[in-house]
Amino acid sequence: MKRIKMGCTTLSIPAMALGIMRMNQKSVPEAQVAIQAAYDAGINFIDSADIYGDGKSEEIFGQAFKQMQLKRENLFIQSKTGIVPGKRYDFSKEHILHSVDEILERMQLDYLDSLVLHRPDALMDPEEVAEAFDQLQAAGKVRFFGVSNFDTVQFKLLQSCLSQRLMFNQLQFSLKHTGMIDFGMHMNMLDEPSVDRDSQFLDYARLHKVTVQAWSPFQYGMFEGTFIDNDGFPKLNQELQKLADEYEVGKNAIAAAWILRHPANIQMLVGSMNPQHIKDSAKGAKIQLTRQEWYDLYLAAGNYLP
Known part of the structure; x- marks a missing residue:
């Protein structure tokens, strides 16, 4: 598995992470198979969120991981908080602290490697967030922090108040x-x-050494579905199949390789619970598409160059 530097640190993380949003739909044994498939492929980074399956995904993960032979220190485990489904976004200190405690309980962990704020809260008080982060770090509950779906100014505003x-x-x-x-x-x-x-x-991320984590790498729209083997995207699938045949991998691997070919050192989040899809996606980290192959895929996806 290709490794990249995490943010501005010298720490190494895999170029792919396993997203467990759909783990609530699996049994504990099935979850173990997915986790092991990812780990065997070099994906030892787990991405979660407190709202996934209303917390059930984290419960299943916690039960599965506890029964496995994997060591905690060999996994980088990240979760997100800040969305109260159907009601509000909430970056209050109280909510952040309470959410982390609940996440740790569900996942049966002593600490998170990273906590990410899940979508911008219009009522965010950066200084209040800073207090929560400081308290979590001092208590040994969270090592690193990040955000999700922030624009550049929102990111800079929060960063200005953080230690x-x-x-x-x-x-x-x-x-x-x-x-x-x-x-x-x-x-x-x-x-x-x-x-x-x-x-x-x-571009801001490249200048300031922030790791962009790409979510829904095989999806079109937001949650409409996958473009892989979708009759609605014949030209793209034809190009994906052509390159998949040349590199002797599946289409998922080529779609993944396209993301990882970008020089921003993006980390891609694999959201599948299918062991074969996980294994095939992971192969994309070993493929270095040529410039022409990258642009051919970009154009086949329906884009055009001026």
Whole structure:
């Protein structure tokens, strides 16, 4: 598994992480198989969130991991908090502290390697967040911190009040969600791809050594479904299959390789619980697409160059 530097540190993390959003749909033995498949492929980074399966995903993970032979120190375990489903976003100190305690209990852990704030809270008080982070770190409950779906100004605002460096920003990025790179190639134009919806965060991350974590790497829309083997995207699947045949892997591996080919050292979140899909996706970390192959996929996904 390809390894990348985590944020501004010298610590090494895998270029892929296993997202456990769908683990609530699995039995404990099935969850163990998924975790082991990822670990055997070099994916020892786990990404969760307190809202996944209303907490059930973390409960299943906790039960599965406890029964496995894996050592805690050999896994990097991350969770997210801040969404109160259907009601509000909540970055209050009280909510953050309470959520972490509940996460640790569900996952049967003493500490999280990383805590990520899940989507921006319009009522965020950066100084209050800073107090929560300091308290969690001092108590040994969280080692590192990050955010999810923050734009550049939101990220800088929070960072200005923290004593810790933010390591991560989780952002949607895939062959069917390319806004973070479209606008740069359509600079100074009036067409739809020229609109910057992400406040140039990918370039900011490269300048300031922030690890971008790409979520939904095989999805189109937000949660509409996967573009892999989807009849609605014939040209893209034709190109994926062509390269998959050449590299002797599956389509997931090629779609993953496309994300990891970007020089920003992106970490990709694999959300599948299918051991075969996990193994195939992991193969993408070993593939270095040529520039032409990368652009051929970009164009096959329905994008165009000015």
